[in-house]
Amino acid sequence: MDKGYKKGTITSNIEIASNIYELKVASSFNSPFYGEAGQFYMLRAWNGLDPFLARPLSISNIMDGEITFLYQLRGRGTERISKLKSGDSLELMGPLGSSFNTNLRGNVALISGGIGIAPLVFLAKSLKANIDFYCGFKDEVYYIDKIRKYSRAVYISTESGSVGYRGLITEIFNPALYDIAFSCGPVGMMKRIVKMCKGKIPVYISMENRMACGIGACLGCSIKTSKGMKRVCKEGAVFLGEEVFYCD
Amino acid sequence: MDKGYKKGTITSNIEIASNIYELKVASSFNSPFYGEAGQFYMLRAWNGLDPFLARPLSISNIMDGEITFLYQLRGRGTERISKLKSGDSLELMGPLGSSFNTNLRGNVALISGGIGIAPLVFLAKSLKANIDFYCGFKDEVYYIDKIRKYSRAVYISTESGSVGYRGLITEIFNPALYDIAFSCGPVGMMKRIVKMCKGKIPVYISMENRMACGIGACLGCSIKTSKGMKRVCKEGAVFLGEEVFYCD
Amino acid sequence: MIDMRVNLCGIEFKNPVIAASGSFGFGREYSEIFSLSKLGGISTKGLTLEKREGNKGIRIYETTGGILNSIGLENPGIDYFISEELPFMIKQNTVIIANVGGNTVEDYVKAVNKLNETKIDMIELNISCPNVKEGGMAFGIKSKTSYRVVSEVRRACKKPLIVKLSPNAENIVQLAESCVKAGADGLSLVNTFSGMAVDIKNRKAVFDNIIAGLSGPCIKPIALRMVYEVSKAVDVPIMGIGGIMNYKDAIEFIMAGAWTVQVGSANFIKPTITLDIIDGIKNFMAEEGIKSLEEIRGVI
Amino acid sequence: MIDMRVNLCGIEFKNPVIAASGSFGFGREYSEIFSLSKLGGISTKGLTLEKREGNKGIRIYETTGGILNSIGLENPGIDYFISEELPFMIKQNTVIIANVGGNTVEDYVKAVNKLNETKIDMIELNISCPNVKEGGMAFGIKSKTSYRVVSEVRRACKKPLIVKLSPNAENIVQLAESCVKAGADGLSLVNTFSGMAVDIKNRKAVFDNIIAGLSGPCIKPIALRMVYEVSKAVDVPIMGIGGIMNYKDAIEFIMAGAWTVQVGSANFIKPTITLDIIDGIKNFMAEEGIKSLEEIRGVI
Ligand SMILES: Cc1cc2nc3c(=O)[nH]c(=O)nc-3n(C[C@H](O)[C@H](O)[C@H](O)COP(=O)(O)OP(=O)(O)OC[C@H]3O[C@@H](n4cnc5c(N)ncnc54)[C@H](O)[C@@H]3O)c2cc1C
Ligand SMILES: Cc1cc2nc3c(=O)[nH]c(=O)nc-3n(C[C@H](O)[C@H](O)[C@H](O)COP(=O)(O)OP(=O)(O)OC[C@H]3O[C@@H](n4cnc5c(N)ncnc54)[C@H](O)[C@@H]3O)c2cc1C
Numbered sequence A, B: 001m002d003k004g005y006k007k008g009t010i011t012s013n014i015e016i017a018s019n020i021y022e023l024k025v026a027s028s029f030n031s032p033f034y035g036e037a038g039q040f041y042m043l044r045a046w047n048g049l050d051p052f053l054a055r056p057l058s059i060s061n062i063m064d065g066e067i068t069f070l071y072q073l074r075g076r077g078t079e080r081i082s083k084l085k086s087g088d089s090l091e092l093m094g095p096l097g098s099s100f101n102t103n104l105r106g107n108v109a110l111i112s113g114g115i116g117i118a119p120l121v122f123l124a125k126s127l128k129a130n131i132d133f134y135c136g137f138k139d140e141v142y143y144i145d146k147i148r149k150y151s152r153a154v155y156i157s158t159e160s161g162s163v164g165y166r167g168l169i170t171e172i173f174n175p176a177l178y179d180i181a182f183s184c185g186p187v188g189m190m191k192r193i194v195k196m197c198k199g200k201i202p203v204y205i206s207m208e209n210r211m212a213c214g215i216g217a218c219l220g221c222s223i224k225t226s227k228g229m230k231r232v233c234k235e236g237a238v239f240l241g242e243e244v245f246y247c248d
Numbered sequence C, D: 001m002i003d004m005r006v007n008l009c010g011i012e013f014k015n016p017v018i019a020a021s022g023s024f025g026f027g028r029e030y031s032e033i034f035s036l037s038k039l040g041g042i043s044t045k046g047l048t049l050e051k052r053e054g055n056k057g058i059r060i061y062e063t064t065g066g067i068l069n070s071i072g073l074e075n076p077g078i079d080y081f082i083s084e085e086l087p088f089m090i091k092q093n094t095v096i097i098a099n100v101g102g103n104t105v106e107d108y109v110k111a112v113n114k115l116n117e118t119k120i121d122m123i124e125l126n127i128s129c130p131n132v133k134e135g136g137m138a139f140g141i142k143s144k145t146s147y148r149v150v151s152e153v154r155r156a157c158k159k160p161l162i163v164k165l166s167p168n169a170e171n172i173v174q175l176a177e178s179c180v181k182a183g184a185d186g187l188s189l190v191n192t193f194s195g196m197a198v199d200i201k202n203r204k205a206v207f208d209n210i211i212a213g214l215s216g217p218c219i220k221p222i223a224l225r226m227v228y229e230v231s232k233a234v235d236v237p238i239m240g241i242g243g244i245m246n247y248k249d250a251i252e253f254i255m256a257g258a259w260t261v262q263v264g265s266a267n268f269i270k271p272t273i274t275l276d277i278i279d280g281i282k283n284f285m286a287e288e289g290i291k292s293l294e295e296i297r298g299v300i
């Protein structure tokens, strides 16, 4: 029952920046959490059927069977999750989806926008290459300390200019310096990066879509790619950027 | 906003017998709980709409603005309530419905069946008469200590014979000894008591019915009485027994 | 300045939020909780010519995201309403809509004749109650029968006439069109969906009538679709009903073509929920720079 | 001894729980989680003659107690299914039902002709998908059109033929009767309800197609009522579908007249929920001393 339902117990759930939470969940019994960078879990953190569907969150870390999620409060589901206290239990299904290839060397750029940092922290930890981490935020920055641990250099931008470069992260990222790039963030940002890297270096991105089953059965999360219809929850969430943004 | 929505904070929620819980709720701000014996509150102890409707529970005590409910785990709603821990908050509407007349003297019988003890404890406390409390249970008994405090005598029956008289409480209750009786419990029991007292003494009973609004607007809880249709949540839950069980 | 007013069939509502029939009685109980003058309007409990006791057995049964009800039009009758309830309602400074049910065309006409002589603002003709065995519902299924009932009532009715449509109609758009052709000044939709539940322990239907009426947020997506379709097909104003729980739901209905909304089951979740909805609509309009509801009505 | 078997149109199901079309793909993903041989059967994702990419835009939208979906019959086409998916499915030791969609009668007939030559156990004709613009749904609304489609397919079909009914039908009982007259060996109901949602921030419909299909426990009371009504009207076996989340819901459908049940959206709540339902039915039968499902089928 690999992708079966697991019960987990919250060990901590802390607001680390406004509307940004770090959630740690211990597995119960002898079924430790596992998974690779880019993979995700579906979380049900409420009794009953309101909300109806589970919510996907990327793995931000796994250590000693304990899993860490980093999430942004967006709507009803994440609000519910944000109310959980340590000791509370929840249900999880995973790990799901494809993962980033971590078996590579050379100069690697990780580019995150906002909460897109969540899967990339785990990727940074998993990579054994030279990592330059570019993280863009609106105003408040978070998780920078964790990132520094795994990165050669960290570049920060904020739209407000409160920290680092004032502007968009895409304005300070230069593909020419790298062998490969990984990105997660708003679609607009990822599109821009894929365009910048086109013909130069490969970019892998982590996509989002509304999900029902999370395991590839309902086709609710299918997107059109240059290689045909692909399920974000199964063939993704990690895709080669140019396969997803293949028009213009 | 008398019957408006109040927020309350759980001060304790303890299983005092198997599937029987005592819940204490402190009012928030300066809007203390109040109400009279026989009245009830509608409780919503969950976020979201599952379960959809609030659940009615009778007042078992009110002291210093704190309210006590005694409830039996029956289905999804009471299960949710049973999971609450102290410090958790919930929403309440009340006090609702009619109350027992506590302004009387003489010899009074209170007859409860199972969890029907819940409103009668508060009635016993509120009465300034000579109270004989008859309580019937299936097997396990509870709340007897509280009852003794307010009663001249306490008579217990259990169907299993584990405590007190083995059999039904109606078998040991004798209307001839009293000026008035009050009863709450299974419909069959209350019917029997009303029949026993017919032409001898008045019996007031506390009825149950499925409720939607709880305030008399939806007519979901209407029952037919000898005086026409009556709403359990508004004209009741306390009724004169013979008005409810008026046939045969 | 945000203008929440809606003028519907010549009657001005101070805001688009109306308490739906059957969820609000005659307003008395809610008036103990808040001032009814804050509401756009109130639709009364369904009235019939004669007093009715309603259905026996279980009347309310919870489902996922809603309730099944089988009240069966319990009401004190039109005469009692006019003498005992209406005077109170009229004083509440909000639009009062008399919701009228019936088993025969004659009953409807007689009830309407009595209401003509009162200060009631509008009449909402319920041709769609699923909980009355003898009839009612039957009128609201087929376009032809509806046409006949509505034309007869139209002839008698001196008040603005809203016809309340059943989602159980064979073809809701055709039904709406035929009601309008028959003289409806406006439409309200939807009433409850025919549904049922089984008591598996006792191996019988939960309701004595077997079939009951489903309401609540569970029906919202379907109700919204029906309002959308009907609003595209007819020219009269529409009151949107079905599972409205918050201001967002209300705005959805308005964008789908509703002029006003009616809130039913949500009143059971929180008695002041209509006020939250009114405030929410106002705030939304302020945030989005919407000056009057017309700007967004039917934008879909 | 508790016997959960159901013989429906000559095919034996080891228990009455079938995974509903569109919620279970071709079983592959779930086979990684549990042994499909435990299921009564599997209805495949809707198949069309040609491969389809499905709809653009948002495809899944949560509602209270359910979901709206607008997948638009994304599927690899009948030929690919037969060569790449069916061999795997056949090996799972459970009943395999091919769910077939289409835009024209000819498409349906061609698809069925191809399936005739395979080891598929039954065919489930989807004349009711609300998510395909060009057609499909149109067949499932009016009894006359349905009669025509089903008779044509019947003539071609060499397998037991189940017709899947739309709850959006003008008259579900008449529709059922005309499908049976046209040669359906059994009926399954219901498919999704036409519903919609509005994105109020952007003032547009959530779905590119505007209308989408509603499923989940929100629809259960209505679906149950339809199964009840249809089962009283026709003599063929019925598969009950709509919001079944647990064994109690399944028993309700069986008591209302269903022979088997299909479980759709519930699979998204917990991937092994069908197994819980099977166990639950078994325990209920044991507790209640029910030896075979026939004892309780249609007791309402
Ligand atoms: C594979 C995957 C991994 C993810 N990892 C993370 C993560 O690590 N941290 C994190 O904070 N978020 C992550 N997300 C996004 C997260 O799942 C959504 O924010 C969450 O489901 C929103 O739920 P809600 O109930 O709070 O909001 P809702 O009330 O459902 O919606 C709030 C807003 O979010 C949008 N939205 C809802 N669901 C999605 C969705 N699936 N994709 C895009 N937009 C959506 C809606 O349009 C709406 O504007 C991930 C999504 C996917 C698909
Ligand atoms: C005025 C009033 C006062 C009450 N006071 C108390 C009290 O002090 N302590 C207490 O334990 N209970 C009390 N009850 C009963 C209590 O409200 C129900 O037990 C509770 O609503 C069941 O909710 P549930 O979700 O747990 O069960 P559900 O899942 O809703 O149902 C479980 C079982 O209870 C039955 N049931 C559900 N609702 C009702 C109802 N309203 N009346 C009768 N049967 C019902 C169902 O038929 C089912 O068999 C009172 C009821 C009323 C009307």
Ligand SMILES: Cc1cc2nc3c(=O)[nH]c(=O)nc-3n(C[C@H](O)[C@H](O)[C@H](O)COP(=O)(O)O)c2cc1C
Residues within 6 Å of the ligand: B218, B220, C020, C021, C022, C023, C045, C046, C047, C067, C069, C071, C073, C099, C126, C129, C164, C190, C191, C192, C214, C215, C216, C217, C219, C241, C242, C243, C244, C262, C263, C264, C265, C266
């Ligand atoms: C308990 C109850 C009683 C109702 N009684 C009536 C009625 O008498 N007349 C009527 O036209 N509609 C009646 N309705 C239907 C509502 O007015 C409304 O159309 C329906 O509930 C859908 O709206 P909602 O989902 O907001 O509840 C009743 C609904 C409920 C829940």
Ligand SMILES: Cc1cc2nc3c(=O)[nH]c(=O)nc-3n(C[C@H](O)[C@H](O)[C@H](O)COP(=O)(O)O)c2cc1C
Residues within 6 Å of the ligand: A218, A220, D020, D021, D022, D023, D045, D046, D047, D067, D069, D071, D073, D099, D126, D129, D164, D190, D191, D192, D214, D215, D216, D217, D219, D241, D242, D243, D244, D262, D263, D264, D265, D266
């Ligand atoms: C995402 C999704 C896809 C579906 N695809 C199909 C389909 O291809 N063919 C079909 O006949 N029904 C399809 N359905 C309908 C289901 O088979 C079922 O009839 C409906 O969802 C009601 O059952 P439920 O409430 O258990 O989900 C689909 C349903 C969902 C939720």
Ligand code: FES
Residues within 6 Å of the ligand: A210, A211, A212, A213, A214, A215, A216, A217, A218, A219, A220, A221, A222, A231, A232, A233, A234
């Ligand atoms: S969420 Fe169901 S296929 Fe991806």
Ligand code: FES
Residues within 6 Å of the ligand: B210, B211, B212, B213, B214, B215, B216, B217, B218, B219, B220, B221, B222, B231, B232, B233, B234
């Ligand atoms: S519960 Fe609504 S009238 Fe009593």
